[in-house]
Amino acid sequence: MTTQDRSPSPAPGPQPIRRLEQSVINRIAAGEIIHRPASALKELIENSLDAGSTSIRVTIKDGGMKLLQIQDNGSGIRHDDLPILAERFTTSKLATFSDLSRLTTYGFRGEALASISYVAHLSVVTKTKADSCAWKACYADGALTPMKAGTSADPKPCAGNDGTTITVENLFYNTPTRLSALRSSSEEYARILDVVTKYAIHNPHVSFTCRKAGSPIPDVTTPSASTTQQAIRLLYGQSIAKEILHMTVSSRTPAEEDDDEEVPDKGSWDADAYFTNANYQAKKLVFLLFINHRLVESTKIRKAVEAIYTGVLPKGASPYVYLSLNIEPRSVDVNVHPTKREVHFLNDDEIIERICDAVQEKLVGQSQSRVFEYQTLLTGGIAETPSQDKGKGKKRAREEDEMDVDEPEPPPSQAAKPKKTLSQHKVRTSLQDRTLDSMFPVFSPSQQRPGDGTQSGSGSPNAGSGTPPGTQSGSRVREIKESQCYLTSVRQLRAAVVKGRHNHLTEILQKHTFVGIVDVNKCLSLIQHSTKLYLVNHGALAEELFYQIGLRQFGDLGRLRLDPAPSLRKLVTLAVDAEEGVERSKMTRPQIVDCIVDTLLSRREMLEEYFSFGISADGKVETLPMLLRDYTPNLDKLPLFLMRLGPQVDWTAEQECFESFLRELAFFYVPEPVIPVSPDELTEQEKVEDKAVQWQIQHVLFPTAARYLAAPKSLLDRDVVQVANLPDLYRVFERC
Known part of the structure; x- marks a missing residue:
């Protein structure tokens, strides 16, 4: 190649400047405003909100590319304004440029409907409150167009409600490049749902509905007159x-802020x-x-x-x-x-x-401390993960009951092919397995028993409890017979217990394996049922159990004899003196003591007959109701129990009296210390008594609850919580 061949060609002259045709200008402008169905819907939602709508309904087909319709109940559009509705720069929000500094509406340039009409088929049905009928108009390229060939382009009367319905069909039909740049219809629909959701959060007073065409169930729906917090809960x-x-x-x-008359700067x-x-x-x-x-x-x-x-x-x-x-x-x-x-x-x-x-x-x-929540099956919190059937290669979701229920045995034809039990579904049920306290020495009640009381009736106080400490085999439960009672009030109370029984929780307690006591002061214990571990408030469990046992033996309770018999007045005085807040009462402390003592003495015959609660004529507490053999309540709580019988028992009505008295008696029997003390602060004698209480909880309280407690649903609120699930733990370790 010669040097002459490499010489640059002369530069072309300047190109002439031409004025674009109006149709090209409008189509370019439409591409700036409407670049996908979600942006078109955003403009239309803003128009509806500017019209004062309280209900906005959106219908979508093929991600908004085939159909995008929005219906509102706003102020509507006047019939005289319909001819210029889709022209560029026609607006009711702006008159002069200075109005921009006072603008409080969404739209103001008058380009939304004009832009849509250049890239889609646009039709409008609108009605104001002053109109006797609705008007329908169709638009193309910013101008009215006939609905059918050979007819006039003027708006036609039709049936319709107050408000406006705008229908956009075949979006980007005349701009194939823009149409091909869009994502799938499902992704475009997801963008539309995102726009509707955001405006629904910001406008909780407006009802929003968004659905696919032909679908009976909307994908987004919110009520009107709700709050932002409610909208967030509903949508997110x-x-x-x-x-x-x-x-x-x-x-x-x-x-x-206190000066409301201040003009904002x-x-x-x-x-x-x-x-x-x-x-x-x-x-x-x-x-x-x-x-x-x-x-x-x-x-x-x-x-x-x-x-x-x-x-x-x-x-x-x-x-x-x-x-x-x-x-x-x-x-x-x-x-x-x-x-x-x-x-x-x-x-x-x-x-x-x-x-x-x-x-x-x-x-x-x-956020000073993080909150780590647990899921509890009892309160319906855990959703099972869909399992996969590898043989068929299909996923199937299995809904299980809230509690574990043994599956029915397979028919004899399938008995020859037993299913293999995975490790995470194997249950430890041997009572010889070690519990939490089996590695520590525990004193049984036969060696030491707290309190001063002795038990009357056949059998020693420790009958049936001669098992070596640290084992579960000593948890033999004595039979508690139900007394015959013809009082209507007692029958109703017993029926209420049966009616309030929570079957699944009762089953857990009936088939549980005791694991150990976590904290005596806080009344927390662990039990196992099937492959799940539960943290139980044994104090609340005991209170409900002793109430039901007292009701079961009403009129035929055993007696716990106190020797020597303490003075009722002295015990009540001790409790009243220790009680805080008595100063706020209209009565003095001696007056309160007199009132409680007089109340109990005047009803001592009834207390003796129905509850085996013996008070002598000279005010000595001779016997206490014995709810459960092999179990002695903490007698340090006796003054508090006697004091509470005055104000806490409803002595005016029969059924309420029986129920409230048995509730107070059950509270007295709860195995909890009067004043929680750290184990390190206990004396040697107190440590022995503490071990005896733990023995009673494990070998008397829980076995009796397993046999006789009709667990109410109220225990699920905070007293029984699932803390571990073996299959879930296996999933955790599989990820490690």
């Missing part, structure tokens, strides 16, 4: 709603935020930002919020944040983005810093 779930914190902050000082603002605490962690940040009720994006605010949670959440975890910022319209420039997705406002650094400081202060105040 309970896991987020229960960890939500609420915070408000404004530019005004507390003194200025150009820099006034206020913010309302709902955000999750340190207990909630998600893989992706959910950030809803509304500025002057407009859904926008702000990279600066987003990064500031993420920085707050950097020191609170572990790496890779993200929160949920909804922030609504209201700023004086004069400080906001809303006309900086074609889709109004971004706005600019004055003093943004100062406002963001104030908001973030308030959020951080609230967050730190609520």
Whole structure:
């Protein structure tokens, strides 16, 4: 190649500048405003909200590309305005440029419907309250178009409700490149649901519904007149709603907030935020930002919020944040983005810093300690993981009952092929296995027994308890016969116990294996049932058990004889003197003692006949009701028991009297210390007595509960909690 061949060609002359045709201008502008179905829906939702709607219904087909319809009950569109409805720059919100500084509505440029009409088939049905009928109009390229060939393009009367229904069909039918750039219909529909959800959170007073065409069940639905907290719970779930914190902050000082007549200056603002605490962690940040009720994006605010949670959440975890910022319209420039997705406002650094400081202060105040929640099968908290049938290669979801129930035996034809039991489903049921306290020496009641009382009736106090300490085989339960009673009140109380029986919890107690006592002072014990471990408040369990045993033996209770018999007045006086808050009563302490003693003495014949509670004529407590043989209550609680019989028992009605007395008697029998003391602070004698109490709990209380307790559902609220599940533990170790 010669040098002459390599010489550059002469530069072309300047190209002429041409005026674009109006149709090209409009189509380019439409591409800026409407770039996917979700953006078109956003514009239409804002129009509906500007019209004062309280109900917005959205119907979608093929991700909004075939059909996108929105129906509201707003103010509607006047018939005279329909001819210019879809023309560019026609709006009811703006008259002069200075109106931008006072703008409080969503739309203002008049481009939404115009842009949609250039890239889709647009039809509108609208009716105002003043109209006698609705009007329907169709649009193409910003102008009215006939509904059928050969007919007039003018709006036609039709049936319809107050409000507006806008139907967008075949979106991007004339822009194939834009259509091919869209994702699948399911992904576009997901974007639509996201838009509807965000506006539903910000407008809880408006009812939103979004569904696929032909589907009877909506994918998003919210009631009207709800709160933001309720909307978050409904749309984002309970896991987020229960960890939500609420915070408000404004530019005004507390003194200025009290002065409602102050005219807001150009820099006034206020913010309302709902955000999750340190207990909630998600893989992706959910950030809803509304500025002057407009859904926008702000990279600066987003990064500031993420920085707050950097020191609170572990790496890779993200929160949920909804922030609504209201700023004086004069400080906001809303006309900086074609889709109004971004706005600019004055003093943004100062406002963001104030908001973030308030959020951080609230967050730190609520996250001094993490809350680790457990799932409990008793209260319906665990959802079983769908298992996979490898033989057929199909997934199947199996719904199990709240408690473990033994499966029925297979028919004889299948008996030859027993199923292999996986390790995580094997249950330890041997009573010879060691419990928590089997590795420590335990004194049985035959060696030492707390209290001064002796038991009357046949048999020694320790009959049936001659088993070596530390084993479970000494837990033989004496039979407790139900007394014959013809009192209607007692029969009703017994029927109430049967009616309130929780079958699954009762089954757990009937078939449990005692594991050990966790804390005597807090009345906590561990039991095992099937492959699950439960933490039980044995104090609450004992209180319910002793109430039912007392009711079962009503009128035929055994007697626990006190020798020597203490003075009723002295015992009540001890309890009243130790009771706090008596000064607030209208009665003096001696008057309270006299009232309680007189009440019990006047009813001593009834107490003796029905409850074997013996009080002599001179005020000596001779016998106490014996609810359970081989079990002696803590007699240190006797003064408190006698004092509570005065104010806590309803002596005016028969059934209420029997029930409240038995409840107080059961509370007296609960195996708990009067004053909780650390084990290190106990004397040698007290340690012996403490071991004896633990022996009673394991070998008398729990076996009796397994046989006679009809466990009520109230125990599930806080007294019986599942703390471990063997199959779940196997899954944890498989991941390690």
